[in-house]
Amino acid sequence: MSLDIEKVKEFSNKAWDENILPTLSEYIEIPNQSPLYDAEWATNGYTEKAIQLLEKWILAQGIKGMTCEIKRIEGLTPIIFMVIEATKTENVKTVLMYGHMDKQPPLTEAWDEGLHPYKAVVKNNRLYGRGGADDGYSTFASICAIQALQQQNIPHDRYVVIIEGSEESGSIHLPQYVEKFQAEIQTPSLVVCLDSGCGNYDQLWVTSSLRGVLTGDLTVKVLNEACHSGSASGIVPSSFRILRQVLDRVENQITGEIDKRLHVEIPPYRLEQIAKCADILGSTIYDEFSWYQGTGPITKDLTQLMINKTWYPSVCITGAEGLPHTSNAGNVMRTHTTVKVSVRLPPSFKHTEAGDILKELFESNPPYGATVTFKQDKSASGWDSPQTKPFLEKALGEASNLFYGKDHVYMGEGGSIPFMKMLNDRFQSQFIVTGLLGPASNAHGPNEFLDIPFAKKLLCCVIYLLDAHAKNA
Structure with a gap:
């Protein structure tokens, strides 16, 4: 029938x-x-x-x-x-x-x-x-x-x-x-x-x-007790500054480039599909987002934007702890900073390998001997x-x-x-x-x-x- x-x-x-x-x-x-x-x-x-x-x-x-x-x-x-x-x-x-x-x-x-x-x-x-x-x-x-x-x-x-x-x-x-x-x-x-x-x-x-995904808490701790920033700054390294340094090991803050160990080779037929998709969608690829004032996309190369979105790894900070609200932020050198790191992984990348790579990049040779820990909480290939x-x-x-x-x-x-x-x-x-x-x-x-x-x-x-x-x- x-x-x-x-x-x-x-x-x-x-x-x-x-x-x-x-x-x-x-x-x-x-x-x-x-x-x-x-x-x-x-x-x-x-x-x-x-x-x-x-x-x-x-x-x-x-x-x-x-x-x-x-x-x-x-x-x-x-x-x-x-x-x-x-x-x-x-x-x-x-x-x-x-x-x-x-x-x-x-x-x-x-x-x-x-x-x-x-x-x-x-x-x-x-x-x-x-x-x-x-x-x-x-x-x-x-x-x-x-x-x-x-x-x-x-x-x-x-x-x-x-x-x-x-x-x-x-x-x-x-x-x-x-x-x-x-x-x-x-x-x-x-x-x-x-x-x-x-x-x-x-x-x-x-x-x-x-893409796969891996998330976890990245913590930098420098003090047992918070102290007056006038007394400590210039002597005690800021946990936030150290956090920026270790994040930069994974994602270049200027270019956005991610460590090469988290990339894969993209199959040629997928690149062809991506180019066709970019041609159909045009500027919708970035116009769909609610941009604030003059902010714009990373590049206007539509095919590259689709590659970035679908086959390149990326890093986002989706949450934070240890930072008081701005209305309650005194002149204090804080003991620690924690951020939730969300990493998107290429489709063919094994999430178990990504966890090991990230832990090594974040925790090895911490600046100033600070305690840096990365505690993974979710991952999927x-x-x-x-x-x-x-x-x-x-x-x-x-x-x-x-x-x-x-x-x-x-x-x-x-x-x-x-x-x-x-x-x-x-x-x-x-x-x-x-x-x-x-x-x-x-x-x-x-x-x-x-x-x-x-x-x-x-x-x-x-x-x-x-x-x-x-x-x-």
Whole structure:
């Protein structure tokens, strides 16, 4: 039986307007932060409230042949684990669909008037709120895609759907679940991940690579007690100045160049894809950001900017301790300075090696004999997608043209989805990694939103691609 494209469009529009948006809005309003950012996640009830909401919605959809259960391992965030049995009778394959339900911290004070991270607001065809696009919608889109096939009586594959609760913390709790339920997962022929991004809202974007990530606390300590800066300055070296020196070992503060030991050789075909992507996106690559006054990008070379974002390592300081607020900053030589260092790693770089390199660079031969420590708290390797098989490449192009009217595009992402690397190492699967995080959508930041018209078309594409995979002999 052939898929009716017009019915797919009608289904997606109705599903989003009447079925997805109401419950997704409820989900947005639950402050269930990822475990790395909420030490009380296991007792404050937010994670439990979110996962119960999602499970209740899933069970109400009437998916035939489905078993759905909240799985728990003591001390770990729970997951939703679903199996939908195939309706095909021959050449049955398993498709693994993945998303997450945990959220980044809210940054409450930075949101525009009328918006709030835990308030769902629909405005100008956008749904605002923390976690809607990253990645609460994935549960709804995955189930609705299967529901659409069943409504048209389209024979489909066996589906395993996993919604985890620690992705924003580096998927620290997921490996134990994968091990425990390996027999039920089986060997996926295709992995569909809806936790990624898009370069614009005009066509289907397929993620070709993801950078790895490593974070940790870098501390420089020089004194046991704080003292008068007039007495100590010029004698006691500032912990902040020493911090600048050791950071400069990894990242040149003038050029931004990162130590060569953290680089990899970029495959030529990826460079070709990057150049094509840069040509399509143009200045959107940097225009999407909310620049302050005259600030501008590192370079206006668009291809280089995309290389920087997707295949070069980078360093960000995302937090600090030991620094009083400016309104309470006396003339004091502080005992120490601590910063949270976040390092993005090339897709093919092993995160375990990066940790050793960074620790050596930061801690060896400390200036003035100061105590310098780097305590790693999160790491995950990146991912470089395997080559797409011809049938799937054809289906991606057809889906993008049918529902967007333009060809699909491959784009590397600067962020991380640790589960993709884990799956790639385990299974010889095909991957469709895509998502709603497009220009100005600002995942993790203020005013996070998802573009509703784009989301409707993306659901159509997922339905089409699941059908194309099922029909491939």
